[in-house]
Amino acid sequence: MQLKIYLLIQDAGVHALSNVCHVDVERISKRKPGEVLPPHDPEVVKCAVNHFLHKNEGDIMVTDVRCVAPDFHARYKALERTYHYRLLSGPERPSIFEKNSAWHIPEDLNIQAMKKACNILVGHHDFSSFRAFGCQAKSPVRTLDELTVTEVFPVMFFPSSLERSEMESPDGSLVYSRASLMGSSGEGSDVSSTTSGKSVCENGQEFGKRLRHRCFVVTARAQSFLYHQVRLMVGLLKAVGIGDLTTADVERILDAKTMTAAPPMAPAYGLYLDNVKYDPIV
Numbered sequence: 001m002q003l004k005i006y007l008l009i010q011d012a013g014v015h016a017l018s019n020v021c022h023v024d025v026e027r028i029s030k031r032k033p034g035e036v037l038p039p040h041d042p043e044v045v046k047c048a049v050n051h052f053l054h055k056n057e058g059d060i061m062v063t064d065v066r067c068v069a070p071d072f073h074a075r076y077k078a079l080e081r082t083y084h085y086r087l088l089s090g091p092e093r094p095s096i097f098e099k100n101s102a103w104h105i106p107e108d109l110n111i112q113a114m115k116k117a118c119n120i121l122v123g124h125h126d127f128s129s130f131r132a133f134g135c136q137a138k139s140p141v142r143t144l145d146e147l148t149v150t151e152v153f154p155v156m157f158f159p160s161s162l163e164r165s166e167m168e169s170p171d172g173s174l175v176y177s178r179a180s181l182m183g184s185s186g187e188g189s190d191v192s193s194t195t196s197g198k199s200v201c202e203n204g205q206e207f208g209k210r211l212r213h214r215c216f217v218v219t220a221r222a223q224s225f226l227y228h229q230v231r232l233m234v235g236l237l238k239a240v241g242i243g244d245l246t247t248a249d250v251e252r253i254l255d256a257k258t259m260t261a262a263p264p265m266a267p268a269y270g271l272y273l274d275n276v277k278y279d280p281i282v
Contacts, residue, residue: 001104013100013268017084018063020276042066063097080145080277082221085234086270088154089241090213097156103234103270109216109241111149117240117250118147118218121233127226128257130236134266135227140257146221149237154215165216219274234266 029035040048042065046180049062086102088094089109094102121144196203218237219231236253239245245253245263253261 002119006220012018015101015269018275019273020074020078022244023173038104039067042205046226063087069140072275074276077278078276079224079279080221080223080275081225082146082219082274082277083219083225083230084272084274085218085230085266086272087234087238089216090211092211092213094213095156100269101155103238103266104213105238106241107242108250109214109238110243111151111216111241112239113243113247114149114216114241115245117119117237117245118149120247120250121254123146124252126257127254128259130229130232131259132228133228133259135239137224137226140178140220140226142226143218144222147233148219150217150219152215153211154216213251228265231265231268231271232262234270239263240258 015029025039027037027039029037046062046065049065053061087100087105087109088102089105089107091106094104098104124141124143126140127142127144131137133141218234220233236250240247240250
């Protein structure tokens with residue numbers, strides 16, 4: 001068997017919800033050495049690879065296998081890439097379940113200011129201010145098709161009885177409600193009527209109950225990105241969200257076209273590669 005693998009390189013610590021590689025495999029007969037056999041069915045390859053990944057307790061799994069043209073390249077044939085970045089806002093430290101899965105910001109984030117900053121960066125620009133040292137791209141010019149920030153439910157979200165009543169429709173399906181997020185204030189927490197008064201703190205927070213963080217997701221979509229571009233943009237949005245920078249500063253940094261203009265980039269562990277889009281024939 002002759003095996004050649006090409007992988008999309010990710011920064012250490014970055015997560016991938018869906019990543020793509022291409023593998024050139026030549027299937028040789030065991031009975032007649034040198035005889036090339038037709039390739040295995042894609043589903044057989046998927047099951048076989050997952051068998052060994054799970055057997056060795058690997059942290060990845062194969063979700064899809066397809067036959068592609070000989071000239072297909074997982075990196076250079078990509079039409080579009082989508083990244084997400086998770087932010088947790090609130091004074092309390094995140095739980096162990098959120099470790100290395102989101103960037104914790106102790107301060108409150110001004111989502112409206114962050115949205116305005118996103119609008120400035122979307123489009124066709126010279127993103128020299130958002131490329132890290134070591135970037136091998138020949139040109140810093142990129143077209144950013146989407147940059148948004150959205151408040152979402154935290155991943156580890158266990159609703160109280162009050163929140164459940166606000167979130168469910170009569171047929172039991174989920175109904176999104178801004179009030180049900182509650183933010184990091186702890187308002188609306190489900191304190192049982194049988195709870196002793198001694199178990200409630202002076203601020204009304206139930207004893208032992210963690211304050212809930214607000215969770216924000218930054219989404220960036222483009223055909224390609226510069227080295228560390230997304231993390232640098234998120235670092236800028238965070239600075240805008242906590243009030244360290246204004247939208248005028250965002251324009252100034254973008255126009256500076258220098259690697260040292262932007263604030264420190266966001267850590268790797270909050271970044272997720274969501275999807276890589278290819279031509280429909282793939």
